[in-house]
Amino acid sequence: xxxxxxxxxxxxxLQDPTLRRNLDQATSTIRAKRDSAVRELPDWPELRxxxxxxxxxxxxxxxxxxxxxxxxxxxxxGTVHWARDAAxxxxxxxxxxxxxxATEVVKVKSMATDEIRLNDALAATGIDVVETDLAELIVxxxxxxxxxxxxxAIHYGRTEIRSLFERTIASGDALPDDPEALAEVARLYLxxxxxxARVAVSGANxxxxxxxxxxxxxxxxxxxxxxxxxxxxxxxxxIEKVLPEWRDLxxxxxxxPRSATGERMSPYTSLWTGTRPNDGPTQFHLVLLDNGxxxxxxxxVGRDALRCIRCSACLNVCxxxxxxxxxxxxxxxxxxxxxVLSPQIFGLEAAATLPWASSLCGACYEACPVKIDxxxxxxxxxxxIVHELPGHAPERIVMRSLARVFASERLFARAQRLxxxxxxxxxxxxxxLVSRWTAMRDLPLVAxxxxxxxxRERENEAGHL
Amino acid sequence: MRIALFVTCVTxxxxxxxxxxxxxxxxxxxxxxxxxxxxxxxGQMHVNAGYAREALPLVRRFLRDFGDADTVVSPSASCTAxxxxxxxxxxxxAGDNGLARESRDLASRLFELSELLIDxxxxxxxGAFYPHRVTYHSSCHGLRTLNLGDxxxxxxxxxxxxxxIELPEAxxxxxxxxxxxxxxxxxxxxxxxxxxRHVVNTxxxxxxxxxxxxxMQIGGALRxxxxxxxxIHLAEILAQTP
Numbered sequence: 001x002x003x004x005x006x007x008x009x010x011x012x013x014l015q016d017p018t019l020r021r022n023l024d025q026a027t028s029t030i031r032a033k034r035d036s037a038v039r040e041l042p043d044w045p046e047l048r049x050x051x052x053x054x055x056x057x058x059x060x061x062x063x064x065x066x067x068x069x070x071x072x073x074x075x076x077x078g079t080v081h082w083a084r085d086a087a088x089x090x091x092x093x094x095x096x097x098x099x100x101x102a103t104e105v106v107k108v109k110s111m112a113t114d115e116i117r118l119n120d121a122l123a124a125t126g127i128d129v130v131e132t133d134l135a136e137l138i139v140x141x142x143x144x145x146x147x148x149x150x151x152x153a154i155h156y157g158r159t160e161i162r163s164l165f166e167r168t169i170a171s172g173d174a175l176p177d178d179p180e181a182l183a184e185v186a187r188l189y190l191x192x193x194x195x196x197a198r199v200a201v202s203g204a205n206x207x208x209x210x211x212x213x214x215x216x217x218x219x220x221x222x223x224x225x226x227x228x229x230x231x232x233x234x235x236x237x238x239i240e241k242v243l244p245e246w247r248d249l250x251x252x253x254x255x256x257p258r259s260a261t262g263e264r265m266s267p268y269t270s271l272w273t274g275t276r277p278n279d280g281p282t283q284f285h286l287v288l289l290d291n292g293x294x295x296x297x298x299x300x301v302g303r304d305a306l307r308c309i310r311c312s313a314c315l316n317v318c319x320x321x322x323x324x325x326x327x328x329x330x331x332x333x334x335x336x337x338x339x340v341l342s343p344q345i346f347g348l349e350a351a352a353t354l355p356w357a358s359s360l361c362g363a364c365y366e367a368c369p370v371k372i373d374x375x376x377x378x379x380x381x382x383x384x385i386v387h388e389l390p391g392h393a394p395e396r397i398v399m400r401s402l403a404r405v406f407a408s409e410r411l412f413a414r415a416q417r418l419x420x421x422x423x424x425x426x427x428x429x430x431x432x433l434v435s436r437w438t439a440m441r442d443l444p445l446v447a448x449x450x451x452x453x454x455x456r457e458r459e460n461e462a463g464h465l
Numbered sequence: 466m467r468i469a470l471f472v473t474c475v476t477x478x479x480x481x482x483x484x485x486x487x488x489x490x491x492x493x494x495x496x497x498x499x500x501x502x503x504x505x506x507x508g509q510m511h512v513n514a515g516y517a518r519e520a521l522p523l524v525r526r527f528l529r530d531f532g533d534a535d536t537v538v539s540p541s542a543s544c545t546a547x548x549x550x551x552x553x554x555x556x557x558x559a560g561d562n563g564l565a566r567e568s569r570d571l572a573s574r575l576f577e578l579s580e581l582l583i584d585x586x587x588x589x590x591x592g593a594f595y596p597h598r599v600t601y602h603s604s605c606h607g608l609r610t611l612n613l614g615d616x617x618x619x620x621x622x623x624x625x626x627x628x629x630i631e632l633p634e635a636x637x638x639x640x641x642x643x644x645x646x647x648x649x650x651x652x653x654x655x656x657x658x659x660x661x662r663h664v665v666n667t668x669x670x671x672x673x674x675x676x677x678x679x680x681m682q683i684g685g686a687l688r689x690x691x692x693x694x695x696x697i698h699l700a701e702i703l704a705q706t707p
Contacts, residue, residue, distance in 0.1 A: 007651065010649060010651055014655050319638045319640070320656075357649060359638045359653070360645070361605040362606070362609035362610065363636075365609070379512065379515060379517075381515075382514060383516070385515065387518075396516075399519055403508075403520060406505045406511075406523055409505060416477070416478050437650075440654045440689060441657070441682065441685025441688075441689050442688040442689045444479045444480075444681050444685065446479060447482075451485070452472075454481055454485060
């Protein structure tokens, strides 16, 4: 994917009135639902503390947890594979699918497989991938990209979905403009796929090391079709999704639905442990995906981003995301947490503008169920980028000079006097950076008498009394 | 009480009226205000832009200027938040444990204006008079880092003659964010448009906040639009008397 950087891409998005309206409506609706679901629980702050502690413990003991998970899954009849990066994971999944002579796989909505672009990789080997989450299906049919972690088609309105279905799965029929009828069209299309597919691919919300149990949380039940009907189930899971103990789910399954969809519990919470005779898939493959995660784990500050449970609460409360939408981030992980995950997973160069896609207002941190201090992580990544990537030398020089001026009372006072003289011409003929301010706002006046000048005058007068 | 004023570089240079208001208000309440003249800038812009290392001399300078003060007050929520929430960590990252200890110690003696008035001086009614309709924007760092809660509003509501109108979406960021306003100018403007629309719709004559950087953003747009609404710092309202 070619990228233009966030400021450019955001500028495009901001000029689309339909997008702005769809986003505003969707994010404010989810925000209100989340707020009331959270307010119900008097121990929400303690739950967040527990969630953060559970994930921190899992990350601090990751090697042990993953080995334990492998042991338990294997003991329960599953097979565990380890993938260093996207290419390895894709090759593993394609290999398994081809061994079962699959020409089609059904997919449960999953971020990890979006991250590694599994659909493209499978298509390249001749396998047809069907997304079964309604919103993912909409995005797939439109040849579009998801724009939200949880609600991939958040940028679509009902009428756009109707005409999309008319063009694609409704085979030319005119459709009514109501959500139930549209959902029915998708339902009929998907049911046929569930019955014919022999291989399914899923992600995982959690995996319990102690029991070897994998957990997927979803709203539609389409995921449950995928993980129960086909003969072979392949789960691709980021290694940071592991939880040490079964009881950890008690906390996480309260935090996730309330933060994500504003529900007390998601309609479908599926848990499975390996395979079972005459019940569900006969083969279960678990692909453990690193893809940059161990590198992030090695960063003492950045590692906190690995606590993320992909609930999207930070997207919905973010004043930036709720105006630009997800495409502006040019990453499968958009929004505040995307701005800290993307540079760490895909590399600083691949997401070099994202850490600045925030006013550091802190709404994300406040909403995060596992207390990721996203503003601090953004600042940390900014520091890495300005000091390590090329192209930041001019800014570094300016900032160093400014630091020198600010560090000296004498130079600072002189700069103030200079600003007083320079303000007039700056306001009249604003240079590029200043014009970005004056495009919409007046330039503040530099006071005729600064505070420190006033103070000195007052002291002098008092001294003379 | 003897209170040292940390006026901040933005207020010093662009909004000295706020600094004078803090001095006037605290003296009226019977306190002595000092102004350590060596003070410059806390380094917030540097730190938030990723130049924490470069900001270290500013941290040292700040501690030298204010280290001896019993109580420090600042009319900026975000500068107070930087010193309180980030100085100790910056010092630790630089491997200077002494500096970290000093900054933690200073953080416990540094207060944003509404904190000082309500928590330390225990006043809500400062005897101010401001016969105007106002609305209050809760600056992000005041709201989420300092947890100011309704302290500024309690001070405002105790002002004689005032009418405080609730601002819709008051807790949403105004879009300033330091360098964000120019690095992501388009998003900043989109956020500012909504903020200013909400402010104007309240019918208030003034938009009040606890941070002059937010007020520079909101006020800059209000003036540009000739909206007839002024942006004003809380201190300047509290300093007014009949």
